[in-house]
Amino acid sequence: MRTMKTIFITIFEGVESKNILRTAILPTLLSHPDVRLVLFVKDARRRGYHEAEFKDPRISYEVAGPLRVTGPDGMFVRLKFLLLRTKTTRLRRRMRYGEQEGTGTASYLLGSLLQYLFARPAIQRLARGLDFALVQSDTYASSFEKYHPDLVLCANLFDEPEVHLLREAKRRGVKTIGIINSWDKATSRGILRLLPDRLVVFNNHVRDDLLRYQAVPRDRIFVGGIPHYDQYISLRPWNREEFFRRLNLSPVQQLIVYAPVGSLFGAADWDAIDMLEQCRRDGTFGDRAELLVRFPPNDFIDQTELRKRPWLRYQYPGVRFSEERGTGIDWDMTFPELEELASTLFHMSLLVCYASSISVDAAILDKPVINIGFELRPRARGVKSPVQFFAQTHYEKALATGGIHLARTREDFVEWVNRYLAYPEFDRQGRKRLAEEQCMFLDGKSGERIARYIITVLLT
Numbered sequence: 001m002r003t004m005k006t007i008f009i010t011i012f013e014g015v016e017s018k019n020i021l022r023t024a025i026l027p028t029l030l031s032h033p034d035v036r037l038v039l040f041v042k043d044a045r046r047r048g049y050h051e052a053e054f055k056d057p058r059i060s061y062e063v064a065g066p067l068r069v070t071g072p073d074g075m076f077v078r079l080k081f082l083l084l085r086t087k088t089t090r091l092r093r094r095m096r097y098g099e100q101e102g103t104g105t106a107s108y109l110l111g112s113l114l115q116y117l118f119a120r121p122a123i124q125r126l127a128r129g130l131d132f133a134l135v136q137s138d139t140y141a142s143s144f145e146k147y148h149p150d151l152v153l154c155a156n157l158f159d160e161p162e163v164h165l166l167r168e169a170k171r172r173g174v175k176t177i178g179i180i181n182s183w184d185k186a187t188s189r190g191i192l193r194l195l196p197d198r199l200v201v202f203n204n205h206v207r208d209d210l211l212r213y214q215a216v217p218r219d220r221i222f223v224g225g226i227p228h229y230d231q232y233i234s235l236r237p238w239n240r241e242e243f244f245r246r247l248n249l250s251p252v253q254q255l256i257v258y259a260p261v262g263s264l265f266g267a268a269d270w271d272a273i274d275m276l277e278q279c280r281r282d283g284t285f286g287d288r289a290e291l292l293v294r295f296p297p298n299d300f301i302d303q304t305e306l307r308k309r310p311w312l313r314y315q316y317p318g319v320r321f322s323e324e325r326g327t328g329i330d331w332d333m334t335f336p337e338l339e340e341l342a343s344t345l346f347h348m349s350l351l352v353c354y355a356s357s358i359s360v361d362a363a364i365l366d367k368p369v370i371n372i373g374f375e376l377r378p379r380a381r382g383v384k385s386p387v388q389f390f391a392q393t394h395y396e397k398a399l400a401t402g403g404i405h406l407a408r409t410r411e412d413f414v415e416w417v418n419r420y421l422a423y424p425e426f427d428r429q430g431r432k433r434l435a436e437e438q439c440m441f442l443d444g445k446s447g448e449r450i451a452r453y454i455i456t457v458l459l460t
Helices: 014-021 025-030 044-053 071-082 087-099 105-118 121-134 141-147 160-171 204-213 227-233 240-246 268-282 303-307 335-347 358-364 386-391 393-400 410-422 428-439 446-459
Strands: 005-010 035-041 059-063 151-154 175-179 198-201 221-223 254-259 289-294 350-353 369-372 405-407
Touching (some): 014 227, 025 035, 025 446, 035 044, 035 141, 071 121, 087 105, 087 393, 151 446, 160 175, 175 446, 227 358, 227 446, 240 335, 254 335, 268 410, 289 335, 350 358, 369 386, 369 410, 405 410
Parallel strands (some): 254 350
């Protein structure tokens, strides 16, 4: 009789679904007949949504119980931000202070001093030990009793529900793996409150960030590549004529794609859209330029602003499970929407955005990228400026490759739009370097590689 091995996997966010369910990770894990998966989701709606699409007798779904953050747990939630000191955390502290227009000076100075004094490896390790010893939680105890897992895979280690799942696994002696699922989290989201047995990261930059800022032992880190970028390597784009027909455009047009940064930044996106459209209509970008806006899946379109622009061609991907605007929107992208994204990037002539990971997507397909590095209007009180985010630790590394042109003035922006439209080969080597550094592997097998590593840990 075969002995089944059970893996717990968290699918609490859209990025986890994109990295796990919509890559080779899921089918590679299931290719092992002795493996059973239990997917943890945040609510019944999510469960029904995924259950309808990902059906397999060896997949079970569990809705995570409500998480109570009280007492010592709440203290360590606050402490994790204090114990991480990077250019990004210092920038964000300054931004919060600046948004208050001079108020809270004492709090800003005290916080900066405490961060300088305590964001050190020895104190991080001490905090993790105390966190594990002092915080009590039984949120996931019943699930462990029900399934008796052999491995727990936390696909977004920086969120509190995953910390509680990891804590339960460590207390029971269950093997654990954590995935750092974004290029910026190791330098922006606070320290990892608890360390799993193994960590999977996308590239050497994230590995080095864990070593430098998070006091993570090198032998715990596995570099696997970015699974959701595998689709670009084996890409079969939509037919160009059909793609442009859907946009009611001629395939001879040069498509400028603008990727919004999101509603958190006030009117930044709408101002950028208006600037691009005005330049297009004026002929500033030549007589073949067209504009397409691809809104992010983790935001809602402001319908009032949209109605003011009946001329706008746009894509609005994503299944949204939340009803409110803001950074906490729960979302997912379907396989067809991911195919649409890949085909859009393949057929476009140029990408325009603020600081965004979609710059890397474009670089993989060797498409020129311009980031808007100047203010389009005076910044209102309490509204973050997306221009400030170019100074983040992770994004400075991307800019250093030469694969992204950061336009500091409107004149510079216009000049480089025209240059890239006329000579798309400009900065090709920089884009190649950007893709290689961020993706680490461009063989289209990152999902398989990570899944094989998970199986290796499971069986050893």
